[in-house]
Amino acid sequence: MSTLRPxxxxxxxxxxQGARVLDVGCGDGALMSELQxxxxxxxxxxxxxxxxxxxxVARGLSVVQGDANRDLADYPDGAFDVAILSxxxxxxxxxxxxxxxxxxxxxxxxxxxxxxxYWRMRFSLLMGGKMPVVxxxxxxxxxxxxxHHLTIEDFRLLLTEKGVTVEDSWFFAGGSEISGGGALSxxxxxxxAVFQLSK
Amino acid sequence: MIDxxxxxxxxxxxxxxxxxxxISVRKEALPDxxxxxxxxxxxxxxxxxxxxxxxxxxxxxxILVFHAxxxxxxxxxxxxxxxxxxxxxxxxGPGKPIDTNRYQVICANVLGSCMGSTGPASPGQDxxxxxxxxxxxxxxxxxxxxxxxxxxxxxxxLHAVVGGSMGGMQALSCAANxxxxxxxxxxxxxxxxxxxxxxxxxxxxxxxxxxxxxxQGGAYYGGDTPDKGLSVARMAAHITYLSEAGxxxxxxxxxxxxxxxxxxxxxxxxxxxxxRHQGISFTDRFDANSYLYITRAMDYFDLAEEHGGRLAxxxxxxxxxxxxxxxxxxxxxxxxxxxxxxxxxxxxxxxxVAAPVSFVELSAPFGHDSFLLDVPALDRVVKGFIG
Numbered sequence: 362m363s364t365l366r367p368x369x370x371x372x373x374x375x376x377x378q379g380a381r382v383l384d385v386g387c388g389d390g391a392l393m394s395e396l397q398x399x400x401x402x403x404x405x406x407x408x409x410x411x412x413x414x415x416x417x418v419a420r421g422l423s424v425v426q427g428d429a430n431r432d433l434a435d436y437p438d439g440a441f442d443v444a445i446l447s448x449x450x451x452x453x454x455x456x457x458x459x460x461x462x463x464x465x466x467x468x469x470x471x472x473x474x475x476x477x478x479y480w481r482m483r484f485s486l487l488m489g490g491k492m493p494v495v496x497x498x499x500x501x502x503x504x505x506x507x508x509h510h511l512t513i514e515d516f517r518l519l520l521t522e523k524g525v526t527v528e529d530s531w532f533f534a535g536g537s538e539i540s541g542g543g544a545l546s547x548x549x550x551x552x553x554a555v556f557q558l559s560k
Numbered sequence: 561m562i563d564x565x566x567x568x569x570x571x572x573x574x575x576x577x578x579x580x581x582x583i584s585v586r587k588e589a590l591p592d593x594x595x596x597x598x599x600x601x602x603x604x605x606x607x608x609x610x611x612x613x614x615x616x617x618x619x620x621x622x623i624l625v626f627h628a629x630x631x632x633x634x635x636x637x638x639x640x641x642x643x644x645x646x647x648x649x650x651x652x653g654p655g656k657p658i659d660t661n662r663y664q665v666i667c668a669n670v671l672g673s674c675m676g677s678t679g680p681a682s683p684g685q686d687x688x689x690x691x692x693x694x695x696x697x698x699x700x701x702x703x704x705x706x707x708x709x710x711x712x713x714x715x716x717x718l719h720a721v722v723g724g725s726m727g728g729m730q731a732l733s734c735a736a737n738x739x740x741x742x743x744x745x746x747x748x749x750x751x752x753x754x755x756x757x758x759x760x761x762x763x764x765x766x767x768x769x770x771x772x773x774x775x776q777g778g779a780y781y782g783g784d785t786p787d788k789g790l791s792v793a794r795m796a797a798h799i800t801y802l803s804e805a806g807x808x809x810x811x812x813x814x815x816x817x818x819x820x821x822x823x824x825x826x827x828x829x830x831x832x833x834x835x836r837h838q839g840i841s842f843t844d845r846f847d848a849n850s851y852l853y854i855t856r857a858m859d860y861f862d863l864a865e866e867h868g869g870r871l872a873x874x875x876x877x878x879x880x881x882x883x884x885x886x887x888x889x890x891x892x893x894x895x896x897x898x899x900x901x902x903x904x905x906x907x908x909x910x911x912x913v914a915a916p917v918s919f920v921e922l923s924a925p926f927g928h929d930s931f932l933l934d935v936p937a938l939d940r941v942v943k944g945f946i947g
Binding site: 425 | 918
């Protein structure tokens, strides 16, 4: 699993053998491919970019070109053991709707997103007065696909509001996992967060 | 069943009415009468077919390729009438995306067609051609006939079924009606139901054929064939296979072999000359009555209607332990005959029963015909899906 991004590798580690998995925003299917060969999962994907879908299908994966903001509603309740939304929540039209759908079609969900409250972001905004352009969010405000920036704290509040259970969570900075310091500290220290959720 | 599979398929002579040439094609007779969706039965059905590559010992590496409206079984070998290469040679062959070193590809001429399978030009009970006494058939009837052919060949399950356009309809119908025989379904540039617009274009073609004085109510065999009508039908249909941008790029408003307009009704424009050529050359290899029957079958196609009005029910697993059929659907952005929206409806239905499905809309300039032409992305998708 060494070729995967750290957040994807963490998700992959925590997916049970042989699970039915839906990867929402699966890109070229790198995670699906790892899961299929490493854990014999039944993996499906949704991806909006046709070039990425073509790559995924060319590697023999079941990937549908579509818009998760709309197409996730097609799937029946509980169709998957695990639904994955990696680095896509902040691009959704309605992240709250997407989260509901994720936990409807999957018994558990893994959600990863970039943390806007990372200390470098806060520092950059405070000192520069401009939208931060940093290592983990490198695109300027006018070109970014991220239309709903959020922080780890924002996400936790949404989960509480929706009565979603946090099964586990992991935090990353500089490409490796950070540990200790508790939730509040993570909101300062983490570039990326991964949550395992259930309803 | 095994006995018949091991004996050499009978080689027979099919009299191709449209071309008035006798050619030899490989075919099998179906042992029992074929039940049809119309309620009628058709006895003495013969299905002409070609195979490419070897069947393995387990007899489970066969891929059935379904042809489109005016296609035939010569998918990867020279056409015996036109001398042209097979219609999908870019896709099928040794080392090609559908690799005949690994799979045996079978392609059968559909029921109702005119390249050796039983159709309106075939002799009926009284020995004379059926003509308009040939029963109206459906896409499902075509598939049923091909499943019977597989029985004769001793093939229970298929690694995959593959088809574009009407071939895609057959592939979907096969998955819905014979899921236990269908491992994978690759359906390209197709639809689960003919739209009003699709039917309308076909009706123009049929009316052109039936307006030809030579059509004679279908009983033209042995006399002059309704080539004018069939040619116009082909011209109208051919427009629907191309994109506007493709036509503009290929022909624009350029004139044909002249420097100025003739102020008459000759083929002044290159596009007119091209269409006329398409129409006339088509009559050399196709029977007008077959065109009527096959377009009718396409117009009748509505996979949801066959399954209680819900498309999803067509793909719902028949039992909990039924092995899953995998689907791959491909549309083209310039195809306005069977659009991406049409194919998304199929994807939605498959998603709603959580079927394993891939779908991609590929970008290609050639309109509906893109599935037959040079689209490297399609090659990669097909290779990846077939495995």
